[in-house]
Amino acid sequence: MRKILFVDRDGTLIHEPDDFQIDRFEKIRFVDGMLPALLKLQEAGYSLVMVSNQDGLGTDAFPQITFDGPHQLLMQLLESQGVRFDEVLIDPSLPADNSPNRKPGTGMLRHFLGDDGWSRARSAVIGDRDSDVQLAANLGVRAFRIGPELGWPQIVHALVNAPRTARVERRTKETRIVVDLDLDRAAEPQAHTGLGYFDHMLEQIGKHAGIALTVRCEGDLHVDEHHTVEDCALALGQALRQALEDKRGIGRYGDGDADGGEAGVAAIGAASVRVPMDESHASAALDLSGRPYFVFEGHFPRERVGELPTELVPHFFRSLCETGLMSLHLSVRGENAHHMVEGCFKAVARALRTAVARSGSDLPSTKGAL
Incomplete structure:
Protein backbone atom coordinates (compact mmCIF):
# COMPACT_ATOMS: atom_id res chain seq x y z
CA MET A 1 0.00 0.00 0.00
CA ARG A 2 1.16 3.55 -0.79
CA LYS A 3 2.69 5.74 1.88
CA ILE A 4 1.72 9.39 1.34
CA LEU A 5 3.06 12.60 2.87
CA PHE A 6 0.63 15.52 2.64
CA VAL A 7 3.02 18.47 2.75
CA ASP A 8 2.22 22.13 3.42
CA ARG A 9 4.02 24.76 1.34
CA ASP A 10 4.62 28.11 3.08
CA GLY A 11 6.46 27.69 6.37
CA THR A 12 7.20 24.05 5.56
CA LEU A 13 8.96 23.94 2.19
CA ILE A 14 9.78 27.65 1.97
CA HIS A 15 9.93 30.31 4.65
CA GLU A 16 6.76 32.34 5.08
CA PRO A 17 7.26 36.16 4.91
CA ASP A 18 5.66 38.63 7.30
CA ASP A 19 2.91 39.47 4.80
CA PHE A 20 2.16 35.71 4.27
CA GLN A 21 2.38 35.99 0.46
CA ILE A 22 5.12 34.53 -1.75
CA ASP A 23 4.38 36.96 -4.58
CA ARG A 24 7.92 37.84 -5.66
CA PHE A 25 10.84 35.65 -6.70
CA GLU A 26 13.17 37.09 -4.08
CA LYS A 27 10.84 35.84 -1.32
CA ILE A 28 11.64 32.19 -2.05
CA ARG A 29 13.89 30.75 0.68
CA PHE A 30 14.04 27.02 1.36
CA VAL A 31 13.41 25.81 4.89
CA ASP A 32 16.65 24.34 6.29
CA GLY A 33 17.08 20.64 5.56
CA MET A 34 13.95 20.43 3.41
CA LEU A 35 15.50 19.32 0.14
CA PRO A 36 17.67 16.43 1.39
CA ALA A 37 14.81 15.35 3.64
CA LEU A 38 12.33 15.08 0.77
CA LEU A 39 14.85 13.14 -1.30
CA LYS A 40 15.39 10.73 1.57
CA LEU A 41 11.67 10.30 2.11
CA GLN A 42 11.11 9.61 -1.59
CA GLU A 43 13.88 7.00 -1.52
CA ALA A 44 12.08 5.39 1.41
CA GLY A 45 8.98 4.95 -0.73
CA TYR A 46 6.85 7.93 0.26
CA SER A 47 4.68 9.72 -2.30
CA LEU A 48 4.40 13.50 -1.96
CA VAL A 49 1.23 15.58 -2.18
CA MET A 50 1.33 19.36 -1.63
CA VAL A 51 -1.67 20.82 0.23
CA SER A 52 -1.66 24.59 0.71
CA ASN A 53 -4.03 27.39 1.71
CA GLN A 54 -3.36 30.61 -0.25
CA ASP A 55 -5.71 33.18 1.28
CA GLY A 56 -7.48 35.30 -1.33
CA LEU A 57 -5.47 34.03 -4.26
CA GLY A 58 -6.90 35.53 -7.45
CA THR A 59 -8.20 38.67 -5.74
CA ASP A 60 -6.88 42.20 -6.11
CA ALA A 61 -4.98 41.75 -2.84
CA PHE A 62 -3.20 38.65 -4.19
CA PRO A 63 -3.33 38.50 -8.00
CA GLN A 64 -2.90 35.07 -9.56
CA ILE A 65 -0.11 36.32 -11.82
CA THR A 66 2.06 37.32 -8.84
CA PHE A 67 1.68 33.81 -7.39
CA ASP A 68 2.24 31.72 -10.51
CA GLY A 69 5.81 32.82 -11.32
CA PRO A 70 7.36 32.15 -7.88
CA HIS A 71 5.36 28.94 -7.47
CA GLN A 72 6.45 27.58 -10.86
CA LEU A 73 10.07 28.42 -10.04
CA LEU A 74 9.74 26.59 -6.73
CA MET A 75 8.40 23.47 -8.47
CA GLN A 76 11.12 23.63 -11.13
CA LEU A 77 13.83 23.92 -8.50
CA LEU A 78 12.46 20.94 -6.61
CA GLU A 79 12.10 18.81 -9.75
CA SER A 80 15.62 19.71 -10.89
CA GLN A 81 16.92 18.09 -7.70
CA GLY A 82 14.73 14.99 -8.06
CA VAL A 83 11.83 15.97 -5.78
CA ARG A 84 8.49 15.34 -7.48
CA PHE A 85 5.03 15.92 -6.09
CA ASP A 86 2.31 13.61 -7.38
CA GLU A 87 -0.30 16.32 -6.84
CA VAL A 88 -0.35 20.02 -5.96
CA LEU A 89 -3.59 21.07 -4.25
CA ILE A 90 -4.11 24.77 -3.51
CA ASP A 91 -7.19 26.37 -1.96
CA PRO A 92 -7.58 30.12 -2.65
CA SER A 93 -10.47 30.79 -0.25
CA LEU A 94 -10.48 33.16 2.73
CA PRO A 95 -11.24 31.95 6.27
CA ALA A 96 -14.58 33.77 6.21
CA ASP A 97 -15.67 31.73 3.19
CA ASN A 98 -15.84 28.54 5.32
CA SER A 99 -14.85 26.50 2.27
CA PRO A 100 -14.70 22.72 2.82
CA ASN A 101 -11.57 22.75 0.66
CA ARG A 102 -9.66 24.97 3.05
CA LYS A 103 -7.39 23.17 5.52
CA PRO A 104 -8.15 21.60 7.90
CA GLY A 105 -11.11 20.66 5.73
CA THR A 106 -10.62 17.64 3.49
CA GLY A 107 -12.53 18.86 0.43
CA MET A 108 -9.44 18.86 -1.78
CA LEU A 109 -8.61 15.36 -0.60
CA ARG A 110 -11.95 13.60 -1.14
CA HIS A 111 -10.40 11.24 -3.69
CA PHE A 112 -7.98 10.02 -1.00
CA LEU A 113 -10.74 9.51 1.56
CA GLY A 114 -12.48 7.07 -0.75
CA ASP A 115 -9.30 5.25 -1.75
CA ASP A 116 -8.19 2.14 0.15
CA GLY A 117 -4.96 1.82 -1.81
CA TRP A 118 -2.87 3.84 0.65
CA SER A 119 -1.95 3.22 4.28
CA ARG A 120 -3.25 5.66 6.86
CA ALA A 121 -0.98 4.16 9.52
CA ARG A 122 2.15 4.83 7.45
CA SER A 123 1.21 8.23 6.01
CA ALA A 124 1.45 11.69 7.56
CA VAL A 125 0.77 15.41 7.26
CA ILE A 126 3.78 17.74 7.52
CA GLY A 127 3.10 21.41 8.17
CA ASP A 128 3.72 24.34 10.47
CA ARG A 129 0.25 25.30 11.76
CA ASP A 130 -2.58 23.98 13.92
CA SER A 131 -4.62 23.57 10.74
CA ASP A 132 -2.08 21.02 9.47
CA VAL A 133 -2.31 19.05 12.71
CA GLN A 134 -6.11 19.09 12.49
CA LEU A 135 -5.96 18.01 8.84
CA ALA A 136 -3.94 14.98 9.92
CA ALA A 137 -6.59 14.11 12.49
CA ASN A 138 -9.33 14.47 9.86
CA LEU A 139 -7.44 12.16 7.50
CA GLY A 140 -6.58 9.66 10.23
CA VAL A 141 -2.79 9.98 9.80
CA ARG A 142 0.17 11.18 11.86
CA ALA A 143 1.05 14.86 12.14
CA PHE A 144 4.47 16.54 12.18
CA ARG A 145 4.47 20.24 12.99
CA ILE A 146 7.68 22.01 12.00
CA GLY A 147 8.91 24.50 14.59
CA PRO A 148 11.83 25.35 16.90
CA GLU A 149 11.93 21.81 18.35
CA LEU A 150 11.10 19.81 15.22
CA GLY A 151 12.84 20.16 11.88
CA TRP A 152 13.14 18.13 8.70
CA PRO A 153 16.02 15.91 9.95
CA GLN A 154 13.94 14.81 12.95
CA ILE A 155 10.96 14.10 10.71
CA VAL A 156 13.09 11.93 8.42
CA HIS A 157 14.43 10.02 11.42
CA ALA A 158 10.91 9.40 12.73
CA LEU A 159 9.57 8.22 9.37
CA VAL A 160 12.55 6.35 7.92
CA ASN A 161 14.49 5.08 10.93
CA ALA A 162 11.58 4.41 13.28
CA PRO A 163 11.83 1.16 15.27
CA ARG A 164 10.04 -1.70 13.55
Whole structure:
Protein backbone atom coordinates (compact mmCIF):
# COMPACT_ATOMS: atom_id res chain seq x y z
CA MET A 1 0.00 0.00 0.00
CA ARG A 2 1.16 3.55 -0.79
CA LYS A 3 2.69 5.74 1.88
CA ILE A 4 1.72 9.39 1.34
CA LEU A 5 3.06 12.60 2.87
CA PHE A 6 0.63 15.52 2.64
CA VAL A 7 3.02 18.47 2.75
CA ASP A 8 2.22 22.13 3.42
CA ARG A 9 4.02 24.76 1.34
CA ASP A 10 4.62 28.11 3.08
CA GLY A 11 6.46 27.69 6.37
CA THR A 12 7.20 24.05 5.56
CA LEU A 13 8.96 23.94 2.19
CA ILE A 14 9.78 27.65 1.97
CA HIS A 15 9.93 30.31 4.65
CA GLU A 16 6.76 32.34 5.08
CA PRO A 17 7.26 36.16 4.91
CA ASP A 18 5.66 38.63 7.30
CA ASP A 19 2.91 39.47 4.80
CA PHE A 20 2.16 35.71 4.27
CA GLN A 21 2.38 35.99 0.46
CA ILE A 22 5.12 34.53 -1.75
CA ASP A 23 4.38 36.96 -4.58
CA ARG A 24 7.92 37.84 -5.66
CA PHE A 25 10.84 35.65 -6.70
CA GLU A 26 13.17 37.09 -4.08
CA LYS A 27 10.84 35.84 -1.32
CA ILE A 28 11.64 32.19 -2.05
CA ARG A 29 13.89 30.75 0.68
CA PHE A 30 14.04 27.02 1.36
CA VAL A 31 13.41 25.81 4.89
CA ASP A 32 16.65 24.34 6.29
CA GLY A 33 17.08 20.64 5.56
CA MET A 34 13.95 20.43 3.41
CA LEU A 35 15.50 19.32 0.14
CA PRO A 36 17.67 16.43 1.39
CA ALA A 37 14.81 15.35 3.64
CA LEU A 38 12.33 15.08 0.77
CA LEU A 39 14.85 13.14 -1.30
CA LYS A 40 15.39 10.73 1.57
CA LEU A 41 11.67 10.30 2.11
CA GLN A 42 11.11 9.61 -1.59
CA GLU A 43 13.88 7.00 -1.52
CA ALA A 44 12.08 5.39 1.41
CA GLY A 45 8.98 4.95 -0.73
CA TYR A 46 6.85 7.93 0.26
CA SER A 47 4.68 9.72 -2.30
CA LEU A 48 4.40 13.50 -1.96
CA VAL A 49 1.23 15.58 -2.18
CA MET A 50 1.33 19.36 -1.63
CA VAL A 51 -1.67 20.82 0.23
CA SER A 52 -1.66 24.59 0.71
CA ASN A 53 -4.03 27.39 1.71
CA GLN A 54 -3.36 30.61 -0.25
CA ASP A 55 -5.71 33.18 1.28
CA GLY A 56 -7.48 35.30 -1.33
CA LEU A 57 -5.47 34.03 -4.26
CA GLY A 58 -6.90 35.53 -7.45
CA THR A 59 -8.20 38.67 -5.74
CA ASP A 60 -6.88 42.20 -6.11
CA ALA A 61 -4.98 41.75 -2.84
CA PHE A 62 -3.20 38.65 -4.19
CA PRO A 63 -3.33 38.50 -8.00
CA GLN A 64 -2.90 35.07 -9.56
CA ILE A 65 -0.11 36.32 -11.82
CA THR A 66 2.06 37.32 -8.84
CA PHE A 67 1.68 33.81 -7.39
CA ASP A 68 2.24 31.72 -10.51
CA GLY A 69 5.81 32.82 -11.32
CA PRO A 70 7.36 32.15 -7.88
CA HIS A 71 5.36 28.94 -7.47
CA GLN A 72 6.45 27.58 -10.86
CA LEU A 73 10.07 28.42 -10.04
CA LEU A 74 9.74 26.59 -6.73
CA MET A 75 8.40 23.47 -8.47
CA GLN A 76 11.12 23.63 -11.13
CA LEU A 77 13.83 23.92 -8.50
CA LEU A 78 12.46 20.94 -6.61
CA GLU A 79 12.10 18.81 -9.75
CA SER A 80 15.62 19.71 -10.89
CA GLN A 81 16.92 18.09 -7.70
CA GLY A 82 14.73 14.99 -8.06
CA VAL A 83 11.83 15.97 -5.78
CA ARG A 84 8.49 15.34 -7.48
CA PHE A 85 5.03 15.92 -6.09
CA ASP A 86 2.31 13.61 -7.38
CA GLU A 87 -0.30 16.32 -6.84
CA VAL A 88 -0.35 20.02 -5.96
CA LEU A 89 -3.59 21.07 -4.25
CA ILE A 90 -4.11 24.77 -3.51
CA ASP A 91 -7.19 26.37 -1.96
CA PRO A 92 -7.58 30.12 -2.65
CA SER A 93 -10.47 30.79 -0.25
CA LEU A 94 -10.48 33.16 2.73
CA PRO A 95 -11.24 31.95 6.27
CA ALA A 96 -14.58 33.77 6.21
CA ASP A 97 -15.67 31.73 3.19
CA ASN A 98 -15.84 28.54 5.32
CA SER A 99 -14.85 26.50 2.27
CA PRO A 100 -14.70 22.72 2.82
CA ASN A 101 -11.57 22.75 0.66
CA ARG A 102 -9.66 24.97 3.05
CA LYS A 103 -7.39 23.17 5.52
CA PRO A 104 -8.15 21.60 7.90
CA GLY A 105 -11.11 20.66 5.73
CA THR A 106 -10.62 17.64 3.49
CA GLY A 107 -12.53 18.86 0.43
CA MET A 108 -9.44 18.86 -1.78
CA LEU A 109 -8.61 15.36 -0.60
CA ARG A 110 -11.95 13.60 -1.14
CA HIS A 111 -10.40 11.24 -3.69
CA PHE A 112 -7.98 10.02 -1.00
CA LEU A 113 -10.74 9.51 1.56
CA GLY A 114 -12.48 7.07 -0.75
CA ASP A 115 -9.30 5.25 -1.75
CA ASP A 116 -8.19 2.14 0.15
CA GLY A 117 -4.96 1.82 -1.81
CA TRP A 118 -2.87 3.84 0.65
CA SER A 119 -1.95 3.22 4.28
CA ARG A 120 -3.25 5.66 6.86
CA ALA A 121 -0.98 4.16 9.52
CA ARG A 122 2.15 4.83 7.45
CA SER A 123 1.21 8.23 6.01
CA ALA A 124 1.45 11.69 7.56
CA VAL A 125 0.77 15.41 7.26
CA ILE A 126 3.78 17.74 7.52
CA GLY A 127 3.10 21.41 8.17
CA ASP A 128 3.72 24.34 10.47
CA ARG A 129 0.25 25.30 11.76
CA ASP A 130 -2.58 23.98 13.92
CA SER A 131 -4.62 23.57 10.74
CA ASP A 132 -2.08 21.02 9.47
CA VAL A 133 -2.31 19.05 12.71
CA GLN A 134 -6.11 19.09 12.49
CA LEU A 135 -5.96 18.01 8.84
CA ALA A 136 -3.94 14.98 9.92
CA ALA A 137 -6.59 14.11 12.49
CA ASN A 138 -9.33 14.47 9.86
CA LEU A 139 -7.44 12.16 7.50
CA GLY A 140 -6.58 9.66 10.23
CA VAL A 141 -2.79 9.98 9.80
CA ARG A 142 0.17 11.18 11.86
CA ALA A 143 1.05 14.86 12.14
CA PHE A 144 4.47 16.54 12.18
CA ARG A 145 4.47 20.24 12.99
CA ILE A 146 7.68 22.01 12.00
CA GLY A 147 8.91 24.50 14.59
CA PRO A 148 11.83 25.35 16.90
CA GLU A 149 11.93 21.81 18.35
CA LEU A 150 11.10 19.81 15.22
CA GLY A 151 12.84 20.16 11.88
CA TRP A 152 13.14 18.13 8.70
CA PRO A 153 16.02 15.91 9.95
CA GLN A 154 13.94 14.81 12.95
CA ILE A 155 10.96 14.10 10.71
CA VAL A 156 13.09 11.93 8.42
CA HIS A 157 14.43 10.02 11.42
CA ALA A 158 10.91 9.40 12.73
CA LEU A 159 9.57 8.22 9.37
CA VAL A 160 12.55 6.35 7.92
CA ASN A 161 14.49 5.08 10.93
CA ALA A 162 11.58 4.41 13.28
CA PRO A 163 11.83 1.16 15.27
CA ARG A 164 10.04 -1.70 13.55
CA THR A 165 7.66 -2.89 16.22
CA ALA A 166 4.44 -4.88 16.35
CA ARG A 167 1.95 -6.10 18.89
CA VAL A 168 -0.40 -8.89 17.86
CA GLU A 169 -3.27 -10.18 19.96
CA ARG A 170 -4.84 -13.38 18.72
CA ARG A 171 -7.94 -14.75 20.46
CA THR A 172 -9.85 -17.86 19.51
CA LYS A 173 -11.88 -20.45 21.40
CA GLU A 174 -8.66 -22.46 21.66
CA THR A 175 -5.95 -19.91 22.51
CA ARG A 176 -5.37 -16.37 23.76
CA ILE A 177 -2.03 -15.03 22.57
CA VAL A 178 -0.13 -11.74 22.80
CA VAL A 179 3.12 -11.24 20.86
CA ASP A 180 5.30 -8.14 21.30
CA LEU A 181 8.14 -7.69 18.81
CA ASP A 182 10.86 -5.11 18.15
CA LEU A 183 13.20 -5.92 15.26
CA ASP A 184 15.61 -3.08 16.07
CA ARG A 185 16.26 -3.79 19.74
CA ALA A 186 17.90 -6.75 21.42
CA ALA A 187 16.40 -7.76 24.76
CA GLU A 188 16.10 -10.83 26.93
CA PRO A 189 13.33 -12.90 25.31
CA GLN A 190 10.33 -14.05 27.31
CA ALA A 191 7.91 -16.84 26.48
CA HIS A 192 5.09 -18.16 28.64
CA THR A 193 2.95 -20.77 26.90
CA GLY A 194 2.56 -23.49 29.52
CA LEU A 195 4.99 -25.72 27.59
CA GLY A 196 8.43 -25.43 29.13
CA TYR A 197 10.50 -26.76 26.25
CA PHE A 198 8.47 -24.78 23.70
CA ASP A 199 9.10 -21.62 25.76
CA HIS A 200 12.79 -22.41 25.58
CA MET A 201 12.59 -22.71 21.77
CA LEU A 202 10.70 -19.44 21.34
CA GLU A 203 13.36 -17.76 23.46
CA GLN A 204 15.99 -19.14 21.06
CA ILE A 205 14.32 -17.17 18.26
CA GLY A 206 14.46 -13.92 20.18
CA LYS A 207 17.98 -14.44 21.46
CA HIS A 208 19.68 -15.57 18.26
CA ALA A 209 17.73 -13.30 15.92
CA GLY A 210 18.89 -10.35 18.05
CA ILE A 211 15.37 -8.98 18.54
CA ALA A 212 13.09 -8.14 21.45
CA LEU A 213 10.43 -10.86 21.63
CA THR A 214 7.74 -11.61 24.18
CA VAL A 215 5.13 -14.35 23.68
CA ARG A 216 2.30 -15.04 26.12
CA CYS A 217 -0.22 -17.78 25.46
CA GLU A 218 -3.11 -19.36 27.34
CA GLY A 219 -4.12 -22.42 25.37
CA ASP A 220 -6.28 -25.50 25.65
CA LEU A 221 -3.47 -27.72 26.88
CA HIS A 222 -6.07 -29.99 28.49
CA VAL A 223 -6.83 -31.05 24.90
CA ASP A 224 -3.25 -31.25 23.59
CA GLU A 225 -0.34 -29.05 22.50
CA HIS A 226 -1.32 -28.56 18.87
CA HIS A 227 -3.37 -25.36 19.08
CA THR A 228 -0.86 -23.62 21.35
CA VAL A 229 2.12 -24.35 19.09
CA GLU A 230 0.29 -23.60 15.84
CA ASP A 231 -1.35 -20.38 17.00
CA CYS A 232 1.86 -19.02 18.52
CA ALA A 233 3.51 -19.51 15.14
CA LEU A 234 0.64 -17.78 13.34
CA ALA A 235 0.74 -14.82 15.74
CA LEU A 236 4.52 -14.53 15.52
CA GLY A 237 4.42 -14.60 11.71
CA GLN A 238 1.79 -11.87 11.71
CA ALA A 239 3.91 -9.75 14.05
CA LEU A 240 6.95 -10.18 11.79
CA ARG A 241 4.98 -9.12 8.75
CA GLN A 242 3.60 -6.03 10.50
CA ALA A 243 6.97 -4.96 11.91
CA LEU A 244 8.68 -5.30 8.52
CA GLU A 245 6.11 -2.98 6.87
CA ASP A 246 7.18 -2.48 3.23
CA LYS A 247 10.55 -4.21 3.84
CA ARG A 248 12.69 -1.36 2.53
CA GLY A 249 16.34 -1.60 3.50
CA ILE A 250 16.23 -5.21 4.72
CA GLY A 251 18.64 -7.95 3.72
CA ARG A 252 15.63 -10.09 2.69
CA TYR A 253 17.64 -13.32 2.44
CA GLY A 254 19.21 -15.18 5.34
CA ASP A 255 20.87 -18.51 5.92
CA GLY A 256 21.95 -20.15 9.11
CA ASP A 257 23.54 -23.43 10.16
CA ALA A 258 23.55 -25.04 13.56
CA ASP A 259 26.41 -27.56 13.53
CA GLY A 260 27.48 -30.27 15.90
CA GLY A 261 31.12 -30.85 16.66
CA GLU A 262 32.39 -27.42 15.60
CA ALA A 263 33.27 -24.89 18.25
CA GLY A 264 32.83 -21.17 17.87
CA VAL A 265 30.45 -18.92 16.02
CA ALA A 266 31.13 -17.59 12.53
CA ALA A 267 30.47 -14.01 11.53
CA ILE A 268 26.87 -13.17 10.78
CA GLY A 269 26.15 -12.29 7.17
CA ALA A 270 26.05 -14.10 3.88
CA ALA A 271 28.34 -16.80 5.31
CA SER A 272 26.61 -19.52 7.31
CA VAL A 273 26.34 -19.20 11.08
CA ARG A 274 27.49 -22.21 13.07
CA VAL A 275 26.49 -23.04 16.63
CA PRO A 276 27.81 -26.18 18.33
CA MET A 277 25.04 -28.67 19.05
CA ASP A 278 27.16 -31.77 19.59
CA GLU A 279 26.27 -34.42 17.01
CA SER A 280 23.39 -32.58 15.35
CA HIS A 281 23.29 -30.28 12.34
CA ALA A 282 20.49 -27.96 11.26
CA SER A 283 20.49 -25.50 8.37
CA ALA A 284 17.97 -22.88 7.27
CA ALA A 285 17.60 -20.72 4.17
CA LEU A 286 15.07 -17.90 4.42
CA ASP A 287 13.55 -15.42 1.97
CA LEU A 288 11.16 -12.67 3.12
CA SER A 289 9.60 -12.83 -0.31
CA GLY A 290 5.96 -12.14 0.48
CA ARG A 291 5.16 -15.69 -0.69
CA PRO A 292 4.65 -18.46 1.89
CA TYR A 293 6.51 -21.70 1.19
CA PHE A 294 8.09 -24.29 3.47
CA VAL A 295 10.34 -27.27 2.78
CA PHE A 296 11.50 -29.58 5.58
CA GLU A 297 13.99 -32.43 5.50
CA GLY A 298 14.71 -34.52 8.56
CA HIS A 299 13.44 -37.13 10.98
CA PHE A 300 13.44 -36.95 14.77
CA PRO A 301 14.43 -40.11 16.66
CA ARG A 302 11.69 -39.75 19.30
CA GLU A 303 8.14 -38.43 19.46
CA ARG A 304 8.51 -35.79 22.18
CA VAL A 305 11.04 -33.45 23.73
CA GLY A 306 9.64 -32.40 27.07
CA GLU A 307 6.00 -31.44 26.47
CA LEU A 308 6.60 -30.69 22.78
CA PRO A 309 5.71 -33.33 20.17
CA THR A 310 8.46 -33.34 17.56
CA GLU A 311 5.86 -33.63 14.77
CA LEU A 312 4.83 -30.07 15.66
CA VAL A 313 8.30 -28.65 14.95
CA PRO A 314 7.91 -28.56 11.13
CA HIS A 315 4.27 -27.59 11.63
CA PHE A 316 5.35 -24.57 13.70
CA PHE A 317 7.64 -23.31 10.95
CA ARG A 318 5.08 -24.02 8.23
CA SER A 319 2.53 -21.92 10.14
CA LEU A 320 5.14 -19.18 10.67
CA CYS A 321 5.71 -19.03 6.90
CA GLU A 322 1.97 -18.80 6.20
CA THR A 323 1.34 -15.59 8.15
CA GLY A 324 4.89 -14.22 7.89
CA LEU A 325 4.73 -14.56 4.10
CA MET A 326 8.21 -16.05 3.86
CA SER A 327 9.91 -18.93 2.12
CA LEU A 328 11.90 -21.26 4.38
CA HIS A 329 13.97 -24.35 3.63
CA LEU A 330 14.91 -26.18 6.84
CA SER A 331 16.84 -29.40 7.27
CA VAL A 332 18.15 -31.29 10.29
CA ARG A 333 20.07 -34.44 11.04
CA GLY A 334 21.44 -35.96 14.21
CA GLU A 335 20.84 -38.50 16.96
CA ASN A 336 19.63 -36.45 19.93
CA ALA A 337 16.12 -35.07 19.40
CA HIS A 338 16.67 -32.25 21.93
CA HIS A 339 19.73 -31.02 20.05
CA MET A 340 18.02 -31.40 16.67
CA VAL A 341 14.92 -29.40 17.60
CA GLU A 342 16.97 -26.69 19.26
CA GLY A 343 19.25 -26.57 16.23
CA CYS A 344 16.21 -25.95 14.00
CA PHE A 345 15.08 -22.97 16.06
CA LYS A 346 18.58 -21.53 16.32
CA ALA A 347 19.26 -21.91 12.59
CA VAL A 348 16.01 -20.17 11.66
CA ALA A 349 16.72 -17.42 14.19
CA ARG A 350 20.18 -16.78 12.75
CA ALA A 351 18.75 -16.70 9.22
CA LEU A 352 16.09 -14.28 10.38
CA ARG A 353 18.73 -12.02 11.94
CA THR A 354 20.42 -11.58 8.56
CA ALA A 355 17.18 -11.24 6.61
CA VAL A 356 15.64 -8.47 8.76
CA ALA A 357 18.87 -6.48 9.21
CA ARG A 358 18.25 -2.99 7.86
CA SER A 359 20.70 -0.76 6.00
CA GLY A 360 19.54 2.08 3.78
CA SER A 361 16.07 2.32 2.28
CA ASP A 362 16.26 0.39 -0.98
CA LEU A 363 13.66 -2.27 -1.69
CA PRO A 364 15.43 -5.59 -2.37
CA SER A 365 13.22 -6.60 -5.27
CA THR A 366 13.12 -5.86 -8.99
CA LYS A 367 9.31 -6.08 -8.80
CA GLY A 368 9.08 -2.94 -6.71
CA ALA A 369 7.17 -4.74 -3.95
CA LEU A 370 7.65 -7.57 -1.48
